[in-house]
Amino acid sequence: METARVLVAADKFKGSLTAVQVAERVTAGLRRVAPGVRVETLPVADGGDGTVAAAVAAGFERREARVTGPLGDPVTAAYAVRDTTAVVEMAEASGLQHLPAGVFAPLTATTYGSGELLLAALGAGARTIVFGVGGSATTDGGAGMLAALGARFLDADGKPVGPGGGGLADLATADLSGLDPRLGEVDLILASDVDNPLTGPKGAPEVYGRQKGATEGDIAVLDAALAHYASVLGPEQAQLPGAGAAGGIGYGALVALGARFRPGIEVMLDVLGFAPALARATLVITGEGSLDEQTLHGKAPAGVAAAARAAGIGGERGQQAVGADGRPLGDRAEPFLRRCRPR
Numbered sequence: 001m002e003t004a005r006v007l008v009a010a011d012k013f014k015g016s017l018t019a020v021q022v023a024e025r026v027t028a029g030l031r032r033v034a035p036g037v038r039v040e041t042l043p044v045a046d047g048g049d050g051t052v053a054a055a056v057a058a059g060f061e062r063r064e065a066r067v068t069g070p071l072g073d074p075v076t077a078a079y080a081v082r083d084t085t086a087v088v089e090m091a092e093a094s095g096l097q098h099l100p101a102g103v104f105a106p107l108t109a110t111t112y113g114s115g116e117l118l119l120a121a122l123g124a125g126a127r128t129i130v131f132g133v134g135g136s137a138t139t140d141g142g143a144g145m146l147a148a149l150g151a152r153f154l155d156a157d158g159k160p161v162g163p164g165g166g167g168l169a170d171l172a173t174a175d176l177s178g179l180d181p182r183l184g185e186v187d188l189i190l191a192s193d194v195d196n197p198l199t200g201p202k203g204a205p206e207v208y209g210r211q212k213g214a215t216e217g218d219i220a221v222l223d224a225a226l227a228h229y230a231s232v233l234g235p236e237q238a239q240l241p242g243a244g245a246a247g248g249i250g251y252g253a254l255v256a257l258g259a260r261f262r263p264g265i266e267v268m269l270d271v272l273g274f275a276p277a278l279a280r281a282t283l284v285i286t287g288e289g290s291l292d293e294q295t296l297h298g299k300a301p302a303g304v305a306a307a308a309r310a311a312g313i314g315g316e317r318g319q320q321a322v323g324a325d326g327r328p329l330g331d332r333a334e335p336f337l338r339r340c341r342p343r
Contacts, residue, residue, distance in 0.1 A: 005038045006030060007281035009274065011300035012043075012050045013289035019043030019050055020057050026285055042277050044286075046300040047191035047264025048134025049095055055080035055087040058272040065120040067113035068148070069098040070137040071105055072163065077117050079124075086126035087271065090114040090246055091135035094144075096212070099137050104213020107166030107221065109138040111249050115148025122180065128187045130267055131253060133246035134194065137212055139165040139205055141198065141226050142252015150178035151256065165205070165247070168225040174232050176256055183257055190253050191264040193299055196244030198251045199227045204244035212247070230255075265303030274307065284308040 008026045012019045023041035030037050045054040056062045060080035069075035077092035091097065093113030099105070121129050138144070143153055144163060152175040153161045153168070161167040196202050205214065205222035214222065226248055230238040234255045237243060242261035243251040253259035269275070278284065286304040 003038055005280055005282050007277050007284045008041045009044050009304045010286050011288040019054055044300045045268050046193040047132035049091040051089040051132035052078050052080045067093045067116040069113055070094045070109040079121055081124050084127040086121035087130045088117050088121050089132045093117045094138050095135045096137045106212050106214035106218045108164035110144035110163040111138045111140055111142055112144035112148045115145035122182045130189050130191050130271055132191045133249050136246035139222050139247035141229050141248035146252050146256050150180050151176045165222045165225050168229040188257050188259040189267055190242055190250055190259040190261045191267040192242050192245040193264045194245040195241035198238035198243040198248050199223050204248045265300050278311050284313055
């Protein structure tokens with residue numbers, strides 16, 4: 001009998017283990033109970049925090065840049081490069097992890113550092129940039145990012161508007177002529193597990209503002225400010241899938257940088273080389289910190305499960321899904337796998 005080949009392709013267990021640590025521990029457990037099993041690890045991510053770490057684990061080179069954090073203070077942010085492809089994670093520059101415990105700035109937090117991180121990737125010679133967006137501390141529609149890349153956002157007196165989404169209420173004119181010309185030569189892929197529009201009942205402030213410290217009053221202010229911002233830059237793009245990602249940074253990338261939106265897990269599986277690894281596997285193990293309804297809407301485990309199912313792993317080639325109790329899931333697994341099948 002051929003030795004089983006197990007592919008461990010899990011996301012982070014947020015608050016407990018990174019994706020790399022999950023892979024290490026699952027591998028150790030497998031080898032303890034089945035010493036002869038062949039194990040390959042491929043930590044995965046869906047565009048949110050942990051995306052750069054997954055790229056580095058897959059062979060990309062980790063690089064660092066000193067950029068502006070969401071509160072305006074300098075922070076060190078990482079990105080990953082391989083050949084002419086760069087993986088940039090906006091949370092590295094503008095994420096919640098850069099806020100002191102209990103400190104939020106829903107109206108003034110800026111994505112300026114994310115723009116600086118994109119500049120670093122351009123300086124490294126990237127011709128394709130996978131821009132993973134998620135885990136943000138910001139709701140500024142990507143205005144800070146665009147300002148770092150050369151755009152100017154001015155009030156009625158010709159002065160720069162204040163940082164963050166709150167400052168956009170004063171926007172009178174937007175000048176995009178100064179955007180770095182190298183952006184026109186780059187394939188910028190907006191990778192996100194969020195397909196929300198920019199504003200409205202399903203928009204960035206309403207759906208995600210509270211987790212960034214926004215009060216009900218703040219949410220109303222931000223929604224109106226972003227709607228005004230979009231009326232200046234382009235209201236049509238505000239309704240595109242992904243426009244509301246990471247506090248609206250998706251909108252900024254779509255309307256001004258020519259980005260194209262793709263579900264984050266699809267992009268990352270391509271970038272990480274998941275297909276060749278899957279072809280070598282007879283069993284795939286995946287997971288994340290919490291498997292719930294959100295998992296089925298573009299999260300990493302659902303994407304991995306869908307790809308494995310399409311390749312015939314998970315039933316058609318004799319494998320069995322096993323629950324936390326160690327018993328085969330049998331029919332218990334079918335509802336999840338059925339919902340994960342490609343459509």
